[in-house]
Structure formats: C-alpha cells, structure tokens
Amino acid sequence: MKARVHITLKDGVLDPQGKAIGDSLRRIGYTSVSGVRQGKLIELDIDEKDRRRAAAEVERMCKDLLANPVIESYAIELDGVG
Amino acid sequence: MKAGVVVFPDSNCDRDVMVALRAASGGEPVVLWHKESSVPPLDLIVLPGGFSYGDYLRPGAMAAHSPIMRAVKERATAGTPVLAICNGFQVACEAGLLPGALLRNASLKYVCRDVHLRVEQSQTVFTARYAQGQVVRIPVGHHDGNYVADAATLDRLEGEGRVAFRYVTPEGEPTAGANPNGSARNIAGVFNETRTVLGLMPHPERLADIRLGGTDGRAMFESLVEALA
Amino acid sequence: MTRFNMPMAQVARELGLSADEYRVLVDAIGREPTMTELGVASAMWSEHCSYKSSRVWLRQFPTQAPWVIQGPGENAGVIAIGDGLAAVFKMESHNHPSYIEPYQGAATGVGGILRDVFTMGARPIANLNALHFGAPDHPKSRHLVAGVVAGIGGYGNCIGVPTVGGLTVFDGGYDDNILVNAMTVGLARADRIFTSAAAGIGNPVVYVGAKTGRDGIHGATMASAAFDDQAAAKRPTVQVGDPFTEKLLLEACLELMATDAIISIQDMGAAGLTSSSVEMASKGNVGIELELDRVPMRETGMNAYEIMLSESQERMLMVLRPGAEDRARAIFDKWDLDFAVIGRITGTGRLVLRVAGETVADLPLAPLADAAPVYRRPWVATPPRAILAAEDVVAPVGDGEALVRLMGGAHLASRRWVWEQYDHMVMADTVQRPGGDAAVVRIHGTGRALALTADVTPRYCLADPYVGGAQAVAEAWRNLTAVGAQPLAITDCMNFGNPERPEVMGQFAGCVEGMAAACEALRFPVVSGNVSLYNETNGVSIPPTPTVGGVGLIDDLDAMAIIAFKRAGEPVVLIGATRGHVGATLWLGAICARDDGAPPALDLAVELRHGDFVRGLIRGRRVSACHDLSDGGLLVGIAEMALAGDLGVALAPAPEDLPSHGWWFAEDQSRYLVTATPGEAKAIVAEAENQGIPACVVGTVGGDALTGLDGEPISLKSLRNAHEGWFPALMGEND
Numbered sequence A: 001m002k003a004r005v006h007i008t009l010k011d012g013v014l015d016p017q018g019k020a021i022g023d024s025l026r027r028i029g030y031t032s033v034s035g036v037r038q039g040k041l042i043e044l045d046i047d048e049k050d051r052r053r054a055a056a057e058v059e060r061m062c063k064d065l066l067a068n069p070v071i072e073s074y075a076i077e078l079d080g081v082g
Numbered sequence B: 001m002k003a004g005v006v007v008f009p010d011s012n013c014d015r016d017v018m019v020a021l022r023a024a025s026g027g028e029p030v031v032l033w034h035k036e037s038s039v040p041p042l043d044l045i046v047l048p049g050g051f052s053y054g055d056y057l058r059p060g061a062m063a064a065h066s067p068i069m070r071a072v073k074e075r076a077t078a079g080t081p082v083l084a085i086c087n088g089f090q091v092a093c094e095a096g097l098l099p100g101a102l103l104r105n106a107s108l109k110y111v112c113r114d115v116h117l118r119v120e121q122s123q124t125v126f127t128a129r130y131a132q133g134q135v136v137r138i139p140v141g142h143h144d145g146n147y148v149a150d151a152a153t154l155d156r157l158e159g160e161g162r163v164a165f166r167y168v169t170p171e172g173e174p175t176a177g178a179n180p181n182g183s184a185r186n187i188a189g190v191f192n193e194t195r196t197v198l199g200l201m202p203h204p205e206r207l208a209d210i211r212l213g214g215t216d217g218r219a220m221f222e223s224l225v226e227a228l229a
Numbered sequence C: 001m002t003r004f005n006m007p008m009a010q011v012a013r014e015l016g017l018s019a020d021e022y023r024v025l026v027d028a029i030g031r032e033p034t035m036t037e038l039g040v041a042s043a044m045w046s047e048h049c050s051y052k053s054s055r056v057w058l059r060q061f062p063t064q065a066p067w068v069i070q071g072p073g074e075n076a077g078v079i080a081i082g083d084g085l086a087a088v089f090k091m092e093s094h095n096h097p098s099y100i101e102p103y104q105g106a107a108t109g110v111g112g113i114l115r116d117v118f119t120m121g122a123r124p125i126a127n128l129n130a131l132h133f134g135a136p137d138h139p140k141s142r143h144l145v146a147g148v149v150a151g152i153g154g155y156g157n158c159i160g161v162p163t164v165g166g167l168t169v170f171d172g173g174y175d176d177n178i179l180v181n182a183m184t185v186g187l188a189r190a191d192r193i194f195t196s197a198a199a200g201i202g203n204p205v206v207y208v209g210a211k212t213g214r215d216g217i218h219g220a221t222m223a224s225a226a227f228d229d230q231a232a233a234k235r236p237t238v239q240v241g242d243p244f245t246e247k248l249l250l251e252a253c254l255e256l257m258a259t260d261a262i263i264s265i266q267d268m269g270a271a272g273l274t275s276s277s278v279e280m281a282s283k284g285n286v287g288i289e290l291e292l293d294r295v296p297m298r299e300t301g302m303n304a305y306e307i308m309l310s311e312s313q314e315r316m317l318m319v320l321r322p323g324a325e326d327r328a329r330a331i332f333d334k335w336d337l338d339f340a341v342i343g344r345i346t347g348t349g350r351l352v353l354r355v356a357g358e359t360v361a362d363l364p365l366a367p368l369a370d371a372a373p374v375y376r377r378p379w380v381a382t383p384p385r386a387i388l389a390a391e392d393v394v395a396p397v398g399d400g401e402a403l404v405r406l407m408g409g410a411h412l413a414s415r416r417w418v419w420e421q422y423d424h425m426v427m428a429d430t431v432q433r434p435g436g437d438a439a440v441v442r443i444h445g446t447g448r449a450l451a452l453t454a455d456v457t458p459r460y461c462l463a464d465p466y467v468g469g470a471q472a473v474a475e476a477w478r479n480l481t482a483v484g485a486q487p488l489a490i491t492d493c494m495n496f497g498n499p500e501r502p503e504v505m506g507q508f509a510g511c512v513e514g515m516a517a518a519c520e521a522l523r524f525p526v527v528s529g530n531v532s533l534y535n536e537t538n539g540v541s542i543p544p545t546p547t548v549g550g551v552g553l554i555d556d557l558d559a560m561a562i563i564a565f566k567r568a569g570e571p572v573v574l575i576g577a578t579r580g581h582v583g584a585t586l587w588l589g590a591i592c593a594r595d596d597g598a599p600p601a602l603d604l605a606v607e608l609r610h611g612d613f614v615r616g617l618i619r620g621r622r623v624s625a626c627h628d629l630s631d632g633g634l635l636v637g638i639a640e641m642a643l644a645g646d647l648g649v650a651l652a653p654a655p656e657d658l659p660s661h662g663w664w665f666a667e668d669q670s671r672y673l674v675t676a677t678p679g680e681a682k683a684i685v686a687e688a689e690n691q692g693i694p695a696c697v698v699g700t701v702g703g704d705a706l707t708g709l710d711g712e713p714i715s716l717k718s719l720r721n722a723h724e725g726w727f728p729a730l731m732g733e734n735d
Helices: A016-025 A051-066 B012-025 B067-077 B087-094 B150-157 B218-228 C006-015 C020-031 C035-044 C095-100 C102-117 C141-159 C228-235 C242-255 C272-283 C304-309 C325-334 C365-370 C401-406 C456-461 C464-483 C502-521 C586-590 C604-619 C633-645 C660-667 C678-690 C716-730
Strands: A002-009 A037-043 A072-078 B003-007 B031-035 B044-048 B083-086 B101-103 B111-119 B135-142 B146-148 B163-169 B187-191 B196-201 C068-070 C079-082 C086-095 C123-135 C164-171 C180-190 C204-209 C263-268 C287-291 C315-320 C336-346 C352-353 C358-364 C430-432 C438-440 C449-455 C486-495 C526-532 C545-554 C571-575 C626-627 C649-653 C673-676 C695-701 C706-708
Touching: A002 A051, A037 A051, A051 A072, A051 C141, B003 B012, B003 B067, B012 B218, B031 B067, B044 B067, B044 B087, B067 B083, B067 B087, B083 B087, B087 B101, B087 B196, B111 B187, B146 B187, B150 B187, B150 C438, B163 C449, C006 C020, C006 C035, C020 C358, C020 C365, C035 C272, C035 C304, C035 C358, C079 C486, C079 C526, C079 C545, C086 C102, C086 C486, C086 C545, C095 C102, C095 C141, C095 C180, C102 C123, C102 C141, C102 C180, C102 C242, C102 C263, C123 C141, C123 C242, C123 C438, C123 C449, C123 C545, C141 C164, C141 C180, C141 C242, C141 C716, C164 C438, C164 C449, C180 C449, C180 C486, C180 C545, C204 C287, C204 C325, C242 C263, C242 C325, C263 C272, C263 C352, C272 C287, C272 C304, C272 C315, C272 C352, C272 C365, C304 C352, C304 C358, C315 C325, C325 C336, C336 C678, C401 C586, C401 C633, C401 C716, C449 C464, C456 C464, C456 C502, C456 C545, C464 C486, C464 C502, C464 C545, C464 C626, C464 C673, C486 C502, C502 C545, C502 C604, C571 C604, C571 C633, C571 C678, C586 C633, C586 C660, C604 C626, C604 C673, C626 C633, C633 C649, C633 C660, C633 C673, C633 C695, C633 C706, C633 C716, C678 C695, C706 C716
Parallel strands: B003 B031, B003 B044, B044 B083, B083 B196, C086 C526, C123 C164, C287 C352, C486 C526, C649 C706
Antiparallel strands: A002 A037, A002 A072, B101 B146, B111 B135, B111 B163, B163 B187, B187 B196, C068 C079, C079 C086, C086 C180, C123 C180, C204 C315, C204 C336, C263 C315, C287 C336, C352 C358, C430 C438, C438 C449, C449 C545, C486 C545, C571 C673, C571 C695, C626 C673, C649 C695
16 A cells, blocks of 8 residues: 655744745745745555555654654545555 | 763764863763664763764654664663764754754755854753853854744743753844854753753864864863763 | 667767777777677767877876875875875866756765775865856856755765865856866875775675666766757756765775775776776776676666666775675675675676676777777967056056955855855864865874865966966965965866867867976876866857866974964065066956956966975964965955954055056965064065065054055955855845
C-alpha cells in the first residue's frame, strides 16, 4: 500500500520559506495570492493490506519521526488497496 | 573532568569542541559513536555542531532517534550535564531534552558571523565564569537557528530563569537587528528544568583561542571544568 | 535513444569527435568501435580530459622547486611545508554546469575539488573560490549569484571545510558564461601522499562511495562545447551532489589511508568510471578489467555506456593490496558506504569491460593515449594598446566622490553578503577571515599557518594577455606577501573562450607566457591546474580569465600582518612607485566609462624586491598593518584599511607633478601600504630609499573620516554605508 504524508508548519508558526514564495509570486504579478504555506510530501510503500492498520502505523511514524509536533502538523493519505 | 563527545555521521565541530575542552584542561574527551547504545560514566556529554545523518528530514530529527541518544537521554535525566551546540541544540530539542524547535533562519540564508550575546543566567555549571548580564562575542554558523516555542513555553522559560543567552547589540540591547536568525525573543540558548542541559546555537568553541580573534567562548569550558572536575 | 541507430561516425560527431578524430580512433583500435567504446574514447579525447588545445602551451609553466613534491598530472599538486607536512591543493572550474543549474553546478564543483584533494591523502582544511558573473543589472545575474553562493555554501558548510576566501567579479563579458572556479587546500603527511598509478597484476579494483545513477552523462563533453541559446535544455546532464555522503567518504578514505591497504586511488570526476579506470591503468602501464554489473547502481536497467559515463558524485576507485579487501570493507561498512570489488588489474594493457560475462568493450590503452589528438591551434596575438597617462584623461568628478562611488560600486563593494553564507570558521583554525589580502589558516596544533588567495584581473588580460597573465601571478604573490607569508606555489584555472578562434588562442598563448615568466621570476611554480575552454555563447567569448590560486607559508603566526589600521598617530607609508598609470584601471572604467589603454607595466624584478622588503618588515614585527595595492589604487587601499580598523586618516597632499587622480587612482604595480610607529616609519622610509625602493608617507591614521582631499571630509560611516550597502541592494534585500 502507498501512503502519502503531507507535512506543513502549524498555523501560527512563522514560515519564512512560504513567505518568500508568496513574495516572489506577487512580485511577478500574481497579486491575488494572499498566503502561502510550504511543506513536504513523503511517500511511503508499506507492506500492509489492511487500511486501518496501515493508517495507524503511519500515524505512529508521524509522531515518532516524520513530523515534529512542536512546529508541524501532518495529514495522511492512503492509496487503494494492496 | 571526564567528557564525552557524541559523533554522528556528518558531525563536523566534534574536533573543534574537543580542542576547546582540552585547552580548558578538561582532560582528554572520549568519542561516543552514534551506533553505540551505552555511555561510559562521564561528567559531561557534548552534542557537537555540524550535521547528523544529512539532516534531510529536519535538523536533528534522525539523530534524536539514534542508539546513542537513547543512552544520552537516560544520563541527562539522571543529571549528567549535556552541552548541546548548534546541531546538538537541534538534536536536543528533537529528542525532547529541551523545549522548542529550531526553524530555518528568517533570512532563509546560512549565516556565519560573530554575534553578541547577553548572559541571562550565570548560576549554572556552564556559565558560572560569566557575570550575569555580561555581553560576550561568539560566532554563529547555521541555516536553521530560528528558535520557536509557544508563548506559554517562552513565558515559563523566562519565568524560571531558563533563558541562557540572548542575541543583543554590543551595548546589550536585544534588538531585531542583533538577531541573526529571527529567534523568538532573541533567544540564543536555553536550559532544561534543572539547568543541567544547555542548548545554544552559537559556537563557544570557535572563539576560545586568542589566535582566532577572541576568547569569550573559553569561559564556558572553564566553568564546566571548574564545576565538574 | 535514436543515436543507437545512427552510423558510428555520425554518433561520434554527436559525442564531440571530429571526423578526423574518429578516423584516428578506428585506426588505433583496428576496427569500428562499439557504442560503449565510442563513449569511452570520446570522453577521453574531450578537451576537458585531454587538454588537446592547451597542452602544447602549458608545457611552458615552471613546475619545479625544491619544495615541490608533486607537480601537475595528478589529482592535485603537493608542496612540502616543513615538519614533515605537505600542502595539497588544486583549483577547478565548474562553469557550464553552474550556468545551467547554479546551485547544483556550484555545489558539485566544490565536491569535485574536495575529492581531488582527499584522494591524495590530505584532509581538506580550506576552500576558496573565484566567481565571475555578468553585469549586475543583467536579468539573470541575481538568480545566478544567489544560486552559486548558496551552492558553494551548501556543499562546503555541510562537509565541514571552511570557505575562507575568494573573488567575486561582475562584468558584462560574463553575461552568458559565468565562471565558477573552486579551490581546495588540504594537509597531509609528506611521506603519505597517494597517487593514481595502478600496479600489481591481479590486484583487486574496488569501487567505494555513493551508488551510480544516470547523472551528468557527458558532462565532460558538455564542458568542451560552446553554448547556444538551447543551453538551458541541457539541464538533465547536471549532477546532483550530496555533501553528507562526501563527508562520510572523506572520513572513510582517510581512515583506510592510515593503513597500508591502498596501492592507488582516483576519484570519479568528469567522465566518471571511464576517466578514473583509464587513468589508473594508463599511468601504471597495466590493463584493467571491470565487471560492470558489480557496480553499485541506484537505477535499474543501466547499460554499459551509461555506467561508464555516469558522473554520479561522491565515488572513488581504488586498487587494493591483495587480501586487504575485508579490512577495507569493514571501514566502509562502518561509514555506511557502498564497497564493491568490480574488477582487477591485468598485464594486457587493455581496458576490458564486461556485462554478465559478455565483453562490451576491449580497447588498447597505450595506442589510444598515443593517438590522442594534440592541437597546435592557429593564433593571433592581441594588438598592443597605447599607454594612457594620467594627463591624457580629464577627471569627470572629484577624487572624494570617485572614491565613494568606487567603494560602493560593483567591483569593490563589500562581499560580506557572499562570505557570511559560507562557514568560514569550522575547524577552528581560521586566523584571517575573508576580507583581507589573503586568508590565513593555521596548521592544526601549531603556531604556523598557510596563507591562501585566489586572484586575477581579466580587464588587464583582455588589454594585454602577457601583462595580464603575469599580473595575475604577481597579484597572488603580493596578496600572500602582504600577510607576511612566503609564497610557495600556485594552482590555476585557465578560463577562455573558443580555442578554434585564433584571437582567443592568442589570448591563451599570451596569458600562459606572461604567467610562466612571473612564476619563474617570483620562484612561484605551478603545481596543478585546470583548463576551461569554449566559454562562448552565440559567438561571443569571455574575457581571458586565468585565475591564480596561491599558497604561502607563515612560519610564525606572531609575525603576521592584517590590513586594519591599528593606532591613531601612525604614519601610512607607501612602498613602490606611483607613475600615474590609469589605462585599463577600475577608475577609468567605473568613473570615466572608458576601458581603453594598456594595463600597468609590471617589472618582475621590482615586484620581487618590493615584496621581499615588505615581508621582511612584517617578519621583523616592524609594521602594525599592511595592505597590497591593486584594483582602485592608493586611495582605495587606504580606505579599505580605514574601514577594517574603524580609524580615519589625514591624507598628505598629492605630489604636484601628477594630476591628483593619477596619484590616488592609478594602478601602478608592486606597491604596498604599511603603518608603523612614527619612529619606525621614518626608519622604514630611509631603509627603503637605501635599497632603491621608492617609499613615502601618504597620510596619518586618526579620526573618524578621510580628510585632506578637496571638498568635505568623507566620514567612515558614509563610506561604510556605501561599501556595505551595494550587495544587499543588488540582491533586493534592503528594506
């Protein structure tokens, strides 16, 4: 099974990279952009057929290593079955 | 004093801190390899600057889960002093030894230069040789030194006297211009609750030798030797 | 890939071999080559690997001195520095890749030169770089500057080697061909230098480091071709570096080198496994057999051609003593790096490549090397220019205004924005940080140090290649002298345009001759170097740019000079003659918007005499500061010393026999400024005159401004604002 973990900085934590991207977009004319948050995407291949167990496993990975709860939030996305 | 210096793959200030420890007569430090899962009896553990495991996830994140860090955490909890410099500070925060986290510098650029620090807490094994409120000059060299914590945590750190150093002007003012990385409240270093773990972004080992242009960093190593010998 | 269906002769052309070269290749091996063989041969015969256009000229360089341990021909040059130690250093270009992808191009340039140095058994202790960008207002410049600087920092900072010095130039001549030259200096035991010549029939050939992917295939060929507007489409051939793997590779190699396991070692740089295996075997006059399916690979389905020409980074090839494999493997396992025995040394003199037991290439090495093309390309000398005297030019602005404009302009403005992004202090031995005449890096654990510099003045080289080439060497020698070091040897990076143009070949020939003369006169031999040709876009070549990297030795760090004014009341003494030479100067270009005139003349005997005199003063601890004069001339030199020391100066009046701009801004060569106590200054002037060296007092240190020019005093504060403000403004950072 494939899992995708989206990690972004928590709301309220200053995101200087996101701010720089927003500034650049506005500089080249995309004035409608009022906010940018950037983050990372981690794709995982997991040997687990059960969606519930896979979700729980990835959740643990996020808490243990992939995200830092002090500054980051995460969202998990699971692909199809097997 | 018996000190141990942890070496992760990509640590690069391990030798520099050993030189400073030796020069302050801290004896010959031992190397603690990241794959080891136990630590010999020591008076001080140093988490040096540099990088660890490429820091590709977040600075310090992978090191925080290394075998050696499990052992270091046990010792720290039992009261062994831990000095965590730069990447070591990032590792200590990720490992939960210190509150807060270190984000990308507000400028988004790596910054290497001397900064001025105000000593906010001189009643510790790390800072006894400094005077309370003294302004010292120590270099920084990092890409991710922007200290963040929520307001409640910051208030608690301030209230408990756990802010170790603050970025200031040469005159001692914590202005925005004196802050090299955007850290909350100009915080450059913090202690744990028992003030036995110190994490700081600046590198005291880089100005501990008059040939390199200053010796303000030396007092930290001398403080440790005096307290722990 | 369509090229597999083309006739071989046509494929050869695509790979950069001329029709003649292809015929020679067929003759040398006695048949049509296979695809893999053609790939190997075209890489070996590329300009980048074979030096086919430059070789006949480079022979002129003096390469010998009693302190030279290894001259050109290995991965890096080696010189003895006393106490049984050696300095190992080289400079290399990564120009084309950096233009296409500035961050990765610059980063892998640093990674490559670091490997060249630690391959020789040295621990890298310092990095320098010389960067030439287009005009500051060129639409691409800001992007290129930001990317290159971040890339250089990104690699050096992560591996933990300080970047201590360099040169950053802006000039419209580099608009479409930037130059990124990186230099690494390492420290080794003089009796533990490793080289690349393979030996010992049957000995194992071992691959270590990172895995092989399809990175940068034909980078060596790309580095040997001129650009057109389609250059950006070549992006996939740029490699991606991983400094963290390189740090592990460095530590693992040095750990293995402390044993006796290694017979020879070669890093995989341009043309990857091809150049490393061919060079090791050719230098050792042996053959080599490789089983390509044993190469650790990152991607599936790579064919022999791709494996042999991949430029994946952070890889090394070694020949080990028989039986040493297990010990070596244990070290690489400890550092979590790949280790694979991929072949053996043979006595056949042939390169044999096999995949799954089937031979895909079988080339005779000596005939291939002997048949390698060497060109004596046609050249025409650069026509000489008229000498321009100060009297021939009317100054458009006053001297004070000219100074502020120069100090706050593209050429002289502070490079702090650049070097604060480089970790210049890691390893805790950086005694002189960026911003002085030369960087000074202590030899670890001693009171001795190496002085390091990278320098060149392309506008002189363009005006007169011979004088410009000689001046580049003299300027590096002067930089080292000004900190009190004994200059020992140089490395060079010869960046030029298209060698198939006679006028470009004329520039190359002139610069080489001038450099050789200066190296000879100053006892400053060339021990390593690199040639980068075809820096041309749409028919326009770069200004000739022979970057010189100099290394000198400071025997006693207590007798070292810095540029900062130290004490109010001290006289400022100028050593050397000022004749008012304004041709091809910075002042003429930046203030008068003219670039004509011959460059300042350079008398190498005078250079030697003045430099030796100044070094004697520093070693005798008689001066409190020292600065050599170069771009911008006397007034700029004084202003730089004032800013560094945060002390002003009262200037003595300009002599009456010269227009004042000739006194303050001429770029006459072989000049230094020193400060000393009033009594000492008097004695220095008298001694100089006794030895026939011109010397005079040009001002007195004190106050917080430059006074004595026509008009208002120039406060240090306003000068500093102009000087420090330019670069951040260029990068759009001034809020």
